[in-house]
Amino acid sequence: MQLRDVISSRLLRLVDDGRAGRADRDGDDGLDRPVHRTVTIDLPDPRRFVSPGDLVLTGLIWLRQDPERPDAYVRILVEAGAAALGAGEAEFGHVPSALEEACTRHGLPLLAIGVNVSFTSIAEFVARRQAGARVGNLAALVDRHRRLTTAGGTGGGAEALLELLWSELDLRAHLVSPTGRLVAGTRPALPEETATALAARFLTAERSRRRPPHRTRVHTTAYSLFPVRSGPGAGAAPTDWLVAVEADSGDWPGEHIDLVERLAALMAVERAGRHADRAPGRRAAGRLLGPLESPAGGGVAAPSEAAARLATTLTGADGPGDGVRWQPVAARWETLTGGAPVADLLEEVLLHPRCLGPDAAHRIAVTATGDAGEAVAFVLLARGEELTSEAVRHVAGAALPLALRDGERLSLGLGDPVEDAADLRHAVAEARHARQVAAAPRTAGTGPASSVGVCGPADMASHVMSLLPLIPAEVRRAFSRRLLSPLYEYDRRHHSDLVPTLRSFLDHDGSWARCGESLHLHVNSLRYRISRIESLTGRNLARLEDKMDFVAALRMH
Structure with a gap:
């Protein structure tokens, strides 16, 4: 963004230092200077904290302490490459003429900040405009990557796309498979436990047909999950990958979400290429x-x-x-x-x-x-x-x-x-x-x-x-039915529990005491039930072969 964009916000106004009058002669009133960020500082020597393109915001406390300082202060800002100086009017009620004259001598645009304007609001305005510009730049890079891949070239792969997101928007992101495999990502890499948890939550959200991005939190970190479909233009599938962005997209502007969705679509193209390689x-x-x-x-x-x-x-x-x-x-x-x-x-x-x-x-x-x-x-x-x-x-x-x-x-x-x-x-x-x-x-x-x-x-x-x-299913069902049907029929007619008793007896390895304790039965009552089971089925539960048949029949039922 340029300095004139900051002035157009009406948060600051350009102090009339005569520069506008010279614009006809040298074609430069300073308003086309690029602004990269804001820095707020009230030290008398700010050189360590100022970088090229900075809009320096100061409350002028240093000027009250040292009225002879303006010329040296402005010279330091110019040497550091500052885009402009924003001076708060709260300390003096106006911008002191000594500071105005120093800025005129050194060619540094001077902006006045009224008492009703906070430095924070200026910093937020610049940050928002910068973020919008960076989204535009990243969108152009994404389009370039799409053209390269469509034309059969190489855009650098999923790693390059995620690196773009990190370098341009400060958003860490990771590409994860539905099994929790980390395919690519910015550093530090996701722990396997976290990647698996994100895959599980993504699959749950997709199965419920919720509209992405899916917002979640693992431990203390917020994530927004975007689908990478199994193929370009494909619908939702259990084999879809996901892009996990370390941020809550709930308050994102629409262009941010659209940009990450375009990145995810490009990763689908990358994935299709890997699929073709195999x-x-x-x-x-x-x-x-x-x-x-x-x-x-x-x-x-x-x-x-x-x-x-x-x-x-x-x-x-x-x-x-x-x-x-x-x-x-x-x-x-x-x-x-x-x-x-x-x-x-x-x-x-x-x-x-x-x-x-x-x-x-x-x-x-x-x-x-x-x-x-x-x-x-x-x-x-x-x-x-x-x-x-x-x-x-x-x-x-x-x-x-x-x-x-x-x-x-x-x-x-x-x-x-x-x-x-x-x-x-x-x-x-x-x-x-x-x-x-x-x-x-x-x-x-x-x-x-x-x-x-x-x-x-x-x-x-x-x-x-x-x-x-x-064993074929119909054979298993027939075997189970032949062996157990007399017991089920007896239980139905007499409202008894021969089948549960048989199951418990086998689960306790034929132990009369443990089985009786589990069923709250006296051992004599348990023996009566077992003898009734043997009588109805013609089997002997003292024989290993008959025990195995009963176990198999119960598991196949």
């Missing part, structure tokens, strides 16, 4: 999955050749080197409301550094399968490395459940790592079996329910009951 790996993963799914497996050579091509695509012309292994991951999105981009969501989970470290983008390839809602990922592992179900469960279960609607469930299964591509067929089958186990709904006694389930090889081997989901 397209060769997706195609190579699809060519590998094909022979693994075919009845004959395409022969041993076909998967081996496809795996070698995928490894080269991911790691470069030299290939991955010796000692690498493959680990498949299967995912499925069970939904009542249509399909979902499960391949993109699986990729987001595996890209989180908690799963595979910071270089995961060059070690995973995800492909959608012929089954709607399913995807398979091939992960390239170094010697001794393994993707664990614990890490995947932590990442997938932190924020993603908040993106799922009623009736939706995301399940992920991990296969064992294999060195030979010929073993990938079995590893993929194992990953899909594990995914089926993860997809099975929780029942009483098996832990809390969740809309996101993860299962790995270690989970599959931990308990025989983990294999129940691999």
Whole structure:
């Protein structure tokens, strides 16, 4: 902004020092000088605090203490590059002539500040006008970045866009994935806990269809969350990223919000470019999955050749080197409301550094399968490395459940790592079996329910009951019905509690004392109920096989 813009605010007026009369001769009345900021100071020697372009505001207390000081004071301001001097009239009731004459001698514009005008109001006016100008400058830079990316050039990426926001508007911002992965951001970097909390709150707000930006607070810091859609022009999706700006946008002017939304739209373009960079790996993963799914497996050579091509695509012309292994991951999105981009969501989970470290983008390839809602990922592992179900469960279960609607469930299964591509067929089958186990709904006694389930090889081997989901649903229901229906029917007719008694007896490992205490029953009463259960079902609860059948039937019911 220029000095004439400050005068036009009517907060200050130009003291008639004769400069306007000379404007016809030298073409300079000082009003075109740029003003960068205001500085308020009443020290007799202000040189340490004045920078080029400053509008210096003073209450003239120093002048009453040293009436001979005006000439030296003005000379210091001119040498420091000050744009003008604003003198308050409260101390003397007017601007002293000695100061006016000094400003005339040294060519420094002098402004009078009336007693009813506060220095704060002047500083706020300059700051607001400067902010508006900076928004305009940033908007021009954003347009330039958009033109560069549209023309196939490079605008510097998401990091450059966020740096523009910081350098031009002093706004710290961070680009975060729906799993809480920090994609880019200004320093200091967001802690993982904060990034995950912001992703969770963003997904909650998006699911409720609230209009962005979404305002929230983590600990003592306010954030405004802007969506970065999965693609330019795309609608809201669980795979959307977010821009988290460290500020409360509630009192922002419209142009500020519009500017950040334009930045977010540009980041969507950047994201689409990253997605396109991984397209060769997706195609190579699809060519590998094909022979693994075919009845004959395409022969041993076909998967081996496809795996070698995928490894080269991911790691470069030299290939991955010796000692690498493959680990498949299967995912499925069970939904009542249509399909979902499960391949993109699986990729987001595996890209989180908690799963595979910071270089995961060059070690995973995800492909959608012929089954709607399913995807398979091939992960390239170094010697001794393994993707664990614990890490995947932590990442997938932190924020993603908040993106799922009623009736939706995301399940992920991990296969064992294999060195030979010929073993990938079995590893993929194992990953899909594990995914089926993860997809099975929780029942009483098996832990809390969740809309996101993860299962790995270690989970599959931990308990025989983990294999129940691999049995077809209709077979499970028929088995449970045949074994338990006499008990349910007896309870219905006699208003008794044989089924709850059976469940408690099994939960207490067949202990008469602990089960009786839990049910507030005398042991003799408990024995009577158990004998009635055995009589109705023809089973013997002293036998291990019959106990396991009852446990399975109750969990499958």
